[in-house]
Amino acid sequence: MRLQEFWASQGCVVMQPYDNEVGAGTNAPATTLRALGPDTWRTAYVQGCRRPTDGRYGENPNRLQFYYQFQVLIKPSPDDIQDAYLASLRAIGIDTDAHDVRFVEDDWESPTLGAWGLGWEVWIDGMEVTQFTYFQQVGGFECSPVPVEIAYGLERLTMFVQGVDSVYDIIWAKGPDGVTFTYGDVYLENERQYSKYNFEVADTSFLFKEFADREAECMKTLEAGLPLPAYDSVLKCCHTFNLLDARGVISATERMGYILRVRTLAKACCESYMEHVVGLPADADAKGGER
Amino acid sequence: MSTSQTLLFEIGTEEIPAFDLKAATEKLPQIMEDALGDARIGHGAMEVYSTPRRLAVLVHEVEEATPEVNETFKGPSVAIAFDEAGAPTKAASGFARGKGVDVDALEVREEDGVEYVFATRRIASKQTSTLLPRVLLGVIQSIPWPKSMRWASYRETFSRPVRWLVALLGEDIIPLTFAGAVSGRHTEGHRVLSPAGADIACADGYVEALRTLKIVPTQEERRALIEEAVRAMEADLGESFSVVLPEKTLTEVVNLSEAPTPMLATFDESFLAVPEEIIVDAMLMHQRYFPIYHEGVLTNRFVIVSNGDAAFAHNIIDGNQRVVAARLYDAKFFYEEDLKRPLEAYVEHLDEVVFQEKLGTMRQKTDRVCQLAEKLCLDAEVDAAVAGQVARAARLAKADLVTNAVIEFTSVQGIMGSYYAKACGEDAEVSLAIAEHYKPRFAGDDIPAGEVGKLVAIADKVDTICGLFAIGQLPTGSSDPFALRRAALGVISILLSGVDISLEAAIAASLAIYQEDGISFNAAEAQEAVESFFVTRTKVMLKDSGSSPDAIDAVLAAQVIEPVIIVARTQALDAARKGEPAAFADLSTAYARANNLRDAQAGSLYDAAAFNASEAALASAIEKARTEVNEALAANDYPTALAALSCLRAPIDDFFEETMIMDEDLQVRANRMKLLNAFVEVFANVADFGLLASK
Numbered sequence: 001m002r003l004q005e006f007w008a009s010q011g012c013v014v015m016q017p018y019d020n021e022v023g024a025g026t027n028a029p030a031t032t033l034r035a036l037g038p039d040t041w042r043t044a045y046v047q048g049c050r051r052p053t054d055g056r057y058g059e060n061p062n063r064l065q066f067y068y069q070f071q072v073l074i075k076p077s078p079d080d081i082q083d084a085y086l087a088s089l090r091a092i093g094i095d096t097d098a099h100d101v102r103f104v105e106d107d108w109e110s111p112t113l114g115a116w117g118l119g120w121e122v123w124i125d126g127m128e129v130t131q132f133t134y135f136q137q138v139g140g141f142e143c144s145p146v147p148v149e150i151a152y153g154l155e156r157l158t159m160f161v162q163g164v165d166s167v168y169d170i171i172w173a174k175g176p177d178g179v180t181f182t183y184g185d186v187y188l189e190n191e192r193q194y195s196k197y198n199f200e201v202a203d204t205s206f207l208f209k210e211f212a213d214r215e216a217e218c219m220k221t222l223e224a225g226l227p228l229p230a231y232d233s234v235l236k237c238c239h240t241f242n243l244l245d246a247r248g249v250i251s252a253t254e255r256m257g258y259i260l261r262v263r264t265l266a267k268a269c270c271e272s273y274m275e276h277v278v279g280l281p282a283d284a285d286a287k288g289g290e291r
Numbered sequence: 292m293s294t295s296q297t298l299l300f301e302i303g304t305e306e307i308p309a310f311d312l313k314a315a316t317e318k319l320p321q322i323m324e325d326a327l328g329d330a331r332i333g334h335g336a337m338e339v340y341s342t343p344r345r346l347a348v349l350v351h352e353v354e355e356a357t358p359e360v361n362e363t364f365k366g367p368s369v370a371i372a373f374d375e376a377g378a379p380t381k382a383a384s385g386f387a388r389g390k391g392v393d394v395d396a397l398e399v400r401e402e403d404g405v406e407y408v409f410a411t412r413r414i415a416s417k418q419t420s421t422l423l424p425r426v427l428l429g430v431i432q433s434i435p436w437p438k439s440m441r442w443a444s445y446r447e448t449f450s451r452p453v454r455w456l457v458a459l460l461g462e463d464i465i466p467l468t469f470a471g472a473v474s475g476r477h478t479e480g481h482r483v484l485s486p487a488g489a490d491i492a493c494a495d496g497y498v499e500a501l502r503t504l505k506i507v508p509t510q511e512e513r514r515a516l517i518e519e520a521v522r523a524m525e526a527d528l529g530e531s532f533s534v535v536l537p538e539k540t541l542t543e544v545v546n547l548s549e550a551p552t553p554m555l556a557t558f559d560e561s562f563l564a565v566p567e568e569i570i571v572d573a574m575l576m577h578q579r580y581f582p583i584y585h586e587g588v589l590t591n592r593f594v595i596v597s598n599g600d601a602a603f604a605h606n607i608i609d610g611n612q613r614v615v616a617a618r619l620y621d622a623k624f625f626y627e628e629d630l631k632r633p634l635e636a637y638v639e640h641l642d643e644v645v646f647q648e649k650l651g652t653m654r655q656k657t658d659r660v661c662q663l664a665e666k667l668c669l670d671a672e673v674d675a676a677v678a679g680q681v682a683r684a685a686r687l688a689k690a691d692l693v694t695n696a697v698i699e700f701t702s703v704q705g706i707m708g709s710y711y712a713k714a715c716g717e718d719a720e721v722s723l724a725i726a727e728h729y730k731p732r733f734a735g736d737d738i739p740a741g742e743v744g745k746l747v748a749i750a751d752k753v754d755t756i757c758g759l760f761a762i763g764q765l766p767t768g769s770s771d772p773f774a775l776r777r778a779a780l781g782v783i784s785i786l787l788s789g790v791d792i793s794l795e796a797a798i799a800a801s802l803a804i805y806q807e808d809g810i811s812f813n814a815a816e817a818q819e820a821v822e823s824f825f826v827t828r829t830k831v832m833l834k835d836s837g838s839s840p841d842a843i844d845a846v847l848a849a850q851v852i853e854p855v856i857i858v859a860r861t862q863a864l865d866a867a868r869k870g871e872p873a874a875f876a877d878l879s880t881a882y883a884r885a886n887n888l889r890d891a892q893a894g895s896l897y898d899a900a901a902f903n904a905s906e907a908a909l910a911s912a913i914e915k916a917r918t919e920v921n922e923a924l925a926a927n928d929y930p931t932a933l934a935a936l937s938c939l940r941a942p943i944d945d946f947f948e949e950t951m952i953m954d955e956d957l958q959v960r961a962n963r964m965k966l967l968n969a970f971v972e973v974f975a976n977v978a979d980f981g982l983l984a985s986k
Contacts, residue, residue: 059624060620060621060624061617061620062617062620062621063621076442076443076444077442077443077452078443079443079452079454079471082305086482096482096483097483097600097603098599098600098603098606099599099603099606099607099610100597100598100599100607100610100611101482101483101599102306102547102548102598103305103306103343104306104547105306105308105309105311107438117440118438118440118451120306124610125599125606125607125609125610125611125613125614126578126580126595126610126611126614126615127610127613127614134440134441134442134452136440136441144441144444145443145444146440146441146442146443146444148442160610165613165616165617248643256645256648
């Protein structure tokens with residue numbers, strides 16, 4: 001909440017989580033699509049992220065198949081963005097002067113989105129708490145102006161602030177009457193069930209069909225000149241692919257093929273967005289973006 | 292005489308990646324030197340400073356103005372410079388253009404009684420301060436980065452966003468702007484220790500200002516500071532404690548802080564049950580911590596290097612300890628999970644890992660390596676027990692790539708497989724070979740110690756090299772993504788350690804396996820390309836180890852492919868030549884002479900009946916040498932072959948002394964030609980002596 005207030009005070013539109021499965025806050029349309037084009041854009045939102053292969057049946061204190069990111073996207077990137085970021089840490093109670101905060105090189109690339117950027121992972125006393133990236137390209141298009149993305153790992157940050165060693169020990173709420181809810185109370189059973197579902201139960205023939213259907217739906221929607229709803233299908237494809245991956249039914253060679261299919265869709269959505277929403281000739285820009 | 296001042300140029304940035312910063316710091320002086328040189332600004336010594344947030348250069352004794360130029364050049368004579376009508380000729384206009392003056396400005400002067408045209412070039416002196424904005428802007432733009440980026444709405448690129456510029460000539464600001472950053476005298480401080488930064492009054496005060504801001508301004512100084520503190524820690528810990536500071540991680544750590552403070556931390560001793568390679572990988576690669584050993588054994592202590600305020604060391608150590616505990620918890624969890632199944636069970640999952648797009652998965656590679664290893668065992672004539680171990684090790688060599696521990700900590704590949712193999716009761720030789728088959732991992736690394744490891748390593752590396760050559764993915768220039776050069780050098784080193792197999796046959800076998808696998812390519816071309824790749828690597832290795840280049844070339848001229856033979860011969864040739872320098876010089880001279888004179892078409896079936904005494908002596912020496920050389924080569928005894936050749940020195944010298952080859956009698960001449968051919972042929976299988984430079 002305090003992160004939201006902080007970034008709202010920096011002029012960001014505070015949005016609610018996107019209601020579709022995403023692998024990272026970056027994938028939500030408020031980041032991916034809005035990163036394109038010349039318009040100013042500032043947003044901040046919490047995003048629940050699903051990474052089926054990271055599930056550990058609730059047994060690992062650091063890994064989850066569902067977790068929260070706090071995502072900030074500001075375009076163009078402000079000159080004092082690092083200072084603003086450090087101020088945001090202070091706003092949530094981290095005394096940056098009393099810890100070792102570092103910006104450690106970490107270049108970001110998303111093969112499924114055809115996107116890349118340069119930046120850092122931010123460490124506090126050796127713990128990675130944030131991804132900090134200046135987007136250079138999204139969906140094959142050069143970003144101009146350049147947006148900066150800040151993605152906080154909320155569980156990690158909270159563990160740091162509360163000084164607990166297991167994500168499940170995080171105190172989520174404590175009533176005046178002393179009634180306490182931990183992260184474990186809220187999500188432990190969820191992790192167990194979803195880990196089992198993702199790794200063992202999910203129906204793979206259904207998922208293969210869903211992938212193909214969604215792919216076709218995406219193309220149809222794009223033909224109608226509607227990149228925003230089409231992008232929903234891209235996200236569905238991504239998630240379906242991740243589930244199939246977790247079920248262990250995608251071989252290494254097929255893997256590349258699926259990633260390429262998703263990228264093709266993502267690029268097509270970005271192209272359509274450039275054409276229909278931004279109103280720029282897509283081709284000219286795409287050339288500048290090849291790399 | 293103009294006066295001089297100190298120039299300061301500091302580029303303030305967001306955190307530059309550690310290795311890129313190191314490279315840029317090394318290049319900056321030359322870039323500044325060139326930029327000042329191009330603008331003809333005279334200057335003195337230069338010093339470079341860098342931290343993750345700044346790249347700076349101080350130039351001493353920068354002249355306040357560029358020197359005025361007044362140079363005179365002598366051109367063609369007047370007779371050539373002007374035509375009959377007195378108009379300038381092409382010669383004159385060309386000369387004028389070359390010197391950068393107008394043709395009308397040429398002057399005529401007499402020198403030694405002849406009139407010549409002269410060109411005078413004048414360049415006025417300029418104020419350095421007016422030139423510097425462009426010079427400094429050029430410097431920023433000239434710094435090369437492996438990766439660069441744009442930010443906000445600017446078109447300029449740099450490693451990371453540039454946030455401030457300090458450009459001072461003495462006390463004066465040199466005005467320039469780069470991607471929104473406007474030059475001034477304000478430098479930012481350390482994020483925690485001196486966030487207010489400081490105004491630099493004059494360029495000479497720069498370093499002192501940084502020190503006041505508690506910033507350690509050079510890489511060398513930060514490194515020395517870390518090393519010194521670490522040595523002090525070792526001394527405090529007591530006898531036989533040592534902190535390992537690998538170069539790569541140290542470089543990174545040095546460039547991850549503006550004011551480094553090493554701190555001592557610990558982790559729970561129970562984690563020491565995990566193989567130490569994983570712990571070290573987690574600490575070095577992931578967290579950039581330095582492990583501490585006691586009498587060579589890993590301890591539960593480690594060194595962190597903080598960029599924070601040392602007054603809060605307690606906080607910082609505590610936080611880092613928690614991170615390492617979480618990491619090691621993961622490592623321990625992975626390790627224990629992996630141990631639940633035998634290593635064999637992971638082999639089938641290797642089809643989930645791509646070796647190379649066109650060459651298939653690691654599973655396929657494993658099958659190929661098994662087949663090739665079997666062939667190598669036959670060639671090496673190892674006994675059945677060893678062959679069995681090789682087959683087992685080849686099958687399990689890559690299995691750990693799909694274990695949790697290796698997926699998470701990639702640098703422990705092979706090593707983990709070895710632990711897992713041991714744990715599920717595999718033969719000790721097999722476990723060792725799994726760990727060793729990646730060796731040598733880098734230049735100067737050991738080769739596998741065991742015979743099993745050597746054979747598996749050769750099979751693995753030859754498979755990689757042949758496969759990538761088969762699909763045309765040869766290393767080019769600096770691009771060698773599969774480290775084929777290192778793999779070839781590894782194979783050569785292993786062969787030299789005494790593995791008796793034919794590389795030529797191994798390459799052929801590997802290529803045949805690929806063809807059976809359905810990869811289509813021209814086998815003969817690939818064979819030749821791989822062989823010549825190995826020959827080139829052998830050459831490079833020999834040169835690096837001090838063999839004389841002409842000896843290597845002489846040996847290679849005899850068309851040998853096996854690295855072991857090339858190396859043995861080159862060394863024997865060098866040694867023999869060193870023993871009898873005069874004899875070898877004479878012999879190579881005689882060889883070269885014979886080779887030049889002879890007519891290769893004439894054949895070598897001479898008519899002995901027509902010989903005079905010196906011819907007959909040479910002929911019999913040749914026959915004797917031929918027999919000896921053939922016997923010696925068959926026995927791989929190259930020194931004896933060389934000795935046999937050196938016996939030809941006296942007869943060939945006599946022959947040249949006594950006999951006129953270009954006899955008028957054409958028949959006699961032809962017979963002598965044949966004799967020379969016979970002489971040259973004896974050398975053919977040994978070395979091309981014509982390539983030996985006489986010393």
